[in-house]
Amino acid sequence: MRIHNKKKSALSENKVTPESVYRQRRHLVQGLGLGAAAFSNGASAGFLDSLFGGDKETQPTTRAMAKTVPLTFTQPKAYQLDIPVTAERVATSYNNFYEFGADKSDPVRYAQQFKTRPWTMTISGEVDNPHTIDVWAWLEKQQLEERIYRHRCVEAWSMVIPWLGVPLANVIKAANPTSKAKYVAFETLYDPEQMRGQASRFIGGGIEYPYVEGLRIDEAMNPLAMLTVGMYGKTLPPQNGAPVRLVLPWKYGFKGIKSIVHIHLTDKQPPTTWNKSAASEYGFYANVNPQVDHPRWSQASERVIAEGGLFGSERQPTLMFNGYQEEVAELYRGMDLRKFY
Numbered sequence: 001m002r003i004h005n006k007k008k009s010a011l012s013e014n015k016v017t018p019e020s021v022y023r024q025r026r027h028l029v030q031g032l033g034l035g036a037a038a039f040s041n042g043a044s045a046g047f048l049d050s051l052f053g054g055d056k057e058t059q060p061t062t063r064a065m066a067k068t069v070p071l072t073f074t075q076p077k078a079y080q081l082d083i084p085v086t087a088e089r090v091a092t093s094y095n096n097f098y099e100f101g102a103d104k105s106d107p108v109r110y111a112q113q114f115k116t117r118p119w120t121m122t123i124s125g126e127v128d129n130p131h132t133i134d135v136w137a138w139l140e141k142q143q144l145e146e147r148i149y150r151h152r153c154v155e156a157w158s159m160v161i162p163w164l165g166v167p168l169a170n171v172i173k174a175a176n177p178t179s180k181a182k183y184v185a186f187e188t189l190y191d192p193e194q195m196r197g198q199a200s201r202f203i204g205g206g207i208e209y210p211y212v213e214g215l216r217i218d219e220a221m222n223p224l225a226m227l228t229v230g231m232y233g234k235t236l237p238p239q240n241g242a243p244v245r246l247v248l249p250w251k252y253g254f255k256g257i258k259s260i261v262h263i264h265l266t267d268k269q270p271p272t273t274w275n276k277s278a279a280s281e282y283g284f285y286a287n288v289n290p291q292v293d294h295p296r297w298s299q300a301s302e303r304v305i306a307e308g309g310l311f312g313s314e315r316q317p318t319l320m321f322n323g324y325q326e327e328v329a330e331l332y333r334g335m336d337l338r339k340f341y
């Protein structure tokens, strides 16, 4: 999103990579058999960086990925998708999590020591039952669902990811919202000692911390909105927002706030991080909409990061509400989506 201070954007990765280097990398990937799940959990972050075009000057390290734990879950038919899922090694190493740095390769590199246990999340504000959730104990008692969702970043790339979690509505209902609860605000942990991007404006991409997001209450109650604790059958790795994050498949990825510590119900529309940073570029709603371009690039199509990873990824047309019209169009009936972008 903050592309001006970076040497390249995700959009033009293939274009700016010299063709020979690009081919070499392709060859390397094939030669190593990375098409299979050769690197799931024990992969070296440094090595992944070198493969995925992170910091090319850095030597591979032996740094191990933080441990993730297998989860038990159901697979509701309604949320299975018959399209190729993005390779796990890619979805867990090509990330946006500016708290750990603004480069796609920073989160996997710098989040491995992030302390996600214990973790508490409060739910407060316009509710009759404000309370604090001990996330790991709570998680044990949840009927987790696997949902394969399409993920569309505002930067015009997309993935397909099998998430594990529960409907956000469950958690909101448990707090008993009052009649004044019109919006839901979310907040990421603020801990500059652990999050290097919060300690330095330069490393953190110039956005304000803590990262905050928000939804209208009816959006938050929509069955698609998912409070997510896992992916690929396991707990979330830190770079993907452990231990608990939002996933909102009809909205641009930045609405999917990571590592949540506070949920607050209010009667007013809450501020959101990217809107505060650049209001003309990122709205409160941020619904995927191929007809409303970002001021600096088209949103009509997207680069698909599929099973093969970043290499040879193709473009496909972007769909209204990222293909989830049937489930969410009603929420915005009568609204001018150019105005409420």
Ligand SMILES: Nc1nc2c(c(=O)[nH]1)N[C@H]1C(S)=C(S)[C@@H](COP(=O)(O)O)O[C@H]1N2
Binding pocket: 091, 094, 095, 096, 097, 098, 099, 152, 153, 154, 188, 211, 239, 240, 241, 252, 253, 254, 255, 256, 257, 258, 259
């Ligand atoms: N706290 C926080 N949440 C965040 C971000 C961030 O920088 N900080 N980046 C957002 C963006 S732009 C995207 S595309 C998704 C990426 O999620 P993923 O890395 O799990 O694919 O996380 C979103 N949630």
Ligand SMILES: [Mo]
Binding pocket: 096, 152, 153, 154, 155, 252, 253, 254
């Ligand atoms: Mo994004």
